[in-house]
Amino acid sequence: MTEPTHAVDPVRLRAYFALIEVSGLLRHAIEQQLQADGDLTFVRFQILRRLQLSPAGRQRMTDLADAIVFSRSGLTYQAGLLEKVGLVVRNPSPDDERGVTIAITDAGRALVDAVMPGHEAVVDRLLFSQLSQDDARTLTALLTPVRDHMREAPPRSARPRRARS
Amino acid sequence: MTEPTHAVDPVRLRAYFALIEVSGLLRHAIEQQLQADGDLTFVRFQILRRLQLSPAGRQRMTDLADAIVFSRSGLTYQAGLLEKVGLVVRNPSPDDERGVTIAITDAGRALVDAVMPGHEAVVDRLLFSQLSQDDARTLTALLTPVRDHMREAPPRSARPRRARS
DNA sequence: TAGGTTTGCTTCGAACTCGAAGCAAGGTGA
DNA sequence: TCACCTTGCTTCGAGTTCGAAGCAAACCTA
Structure with missing residues (x-):
């Protein structure tokens, strides 16, 4: 247990570890709830929620992938699954023949609405039961x-693409 | 975009989204650095680091899995890979014939030491360049x-196992 | 407007992850 | 001590993830 050559700032280290650990545990718990309440994975839920929040419920594939920090190929795969069960539809982008626009369907919106209460309950129970309103504000800040x-x-590669105007 | 039936507290929602997004981006960046500097995945790095911090550099499989929020079967798989390249060794636990103790080797320690500077650099650049020492303390708190x-x-199942005495 | 580059998505193969099932050692109670 | 339940890890199969390669449309630039 002798210290390696570089001394690590323990304050920062603790903050970093806490962040990683909390997000891991939180995500794990959310995964369970989504599975139970709506047969959704976290990734699929994120896709649907992002779309629901988007204007007209639609977004470019690439932009969506960046928004949820996910690979393009992975998104293609998940979009295929979601489309197969009717929660989203894909269409060529009107302005760019290469592009694909993914849009949430009514069924998709309904499913998101159905799982949201349970979702919030989990987040409230695990995260916000320990944080005051002010704490939450501070955390956001x-x-x-x-x-x-x-x-x-x-970081290196994997850059977020240009913002769409 | 009419509001669904349940009104969500926007303050908490923002905090939750920020947390999820930051941890996702951070993890993504760390993954790149570890791959480049030590041919490690994040999971393998976590395993090695946890072991290095453990007394005598060893831990029970189950306890390790809980510590890094990871499935047992997944840990078995990763432990097999790490053992194959000599970064850890597995042995039956002395007190319980069923149990397996995983221990970091000198090579494992050396590798962790080798990637740590780059690791810290990434975390500093992405996370702590935006946070003062006080901020970090607040975040930890x-x-x-x-x-x-x-x-x-x-959450439901998947409970952390009993603490070891 | 033809050539080459860039961009957007999908396909492909390899690696990873998980839960369920399997197996062996540890309790426990009659 | 013998059945039976529990515990700890591994094996197995199915699903997921990623980067690289492939392909087509779009964008230069002369």
Whole structure:
């Protein structure tokens, strides 16, 4: 257990570990709830929710992939599954023949609405039972700049694509 | 985009989304760095780091799986890979013939030490460039109770096993 | 407007993940 | 001590994930 050559700032280390661990546990719990309440995985739920929040319930594949931090090929696969069960539809983008637009269907919206109460219950129970309203605000204030910075300064490859105008 | 029946507290919602998004982006970036610097995945890195921090560099399989929020079967698979390249060794637990103890080797320690500087660099660049020392402390203060609460109150099944004495 | 590059998505193969089932060792109670 | 339940790990099969390669449309630029 002797310290390696580089001394790590323990304050930052703890924050980093806590973040990783909380998100892991939270995601794990959410996965269970979504499976039980709507036969959804977390990824599929994220896809549907993003679409539901998008104007007209539709988005470009690439933009959607970036929004949920997911590979393009993975999204193609999941979109295929969701389309097969009628929760989304895919169409060529009107403005760009290469592009594909994915849109949520009424059934998709209904499913999201159906699982949302349980979803919120889990998040409330695990995350917000320990955080006051102010705490939540503080957390957002801390993490928002971090997120924005990450989106701008991609690690190596795998860059977020240009913003759509 | 009419609101569904349940009104969601937007403050909490933002905090939750920010958390999920930041951890996703962070993990993604870390994955790249570990791959480049040490041919490691995030999971394998977590396994090695946990072991390195454990007394005598060893732990029970089950306890390790709980510590990193990972399935037992998944851990068996990864442990097999790590053992094959000499970064860990597995042995029957001395006190319980069923149990398996996994221990980090010198090569494993060396590899962790080798990737740590790059690892910290990524975390610093993405996470802590946007957070002051105080911010980091605040973040830890917010997330630590959450983590502890999650560990105690598992979602449904998949509960953390008894603490080892 | 032809050639080459870039962009957007899908296909493909390999690796990873999980839960269920399997198997062996550890309890436990009559 | 013998059945029976529990515990700890592994094996197995099915589903998921990713990057690389493939392909077509779009965008240069001369």
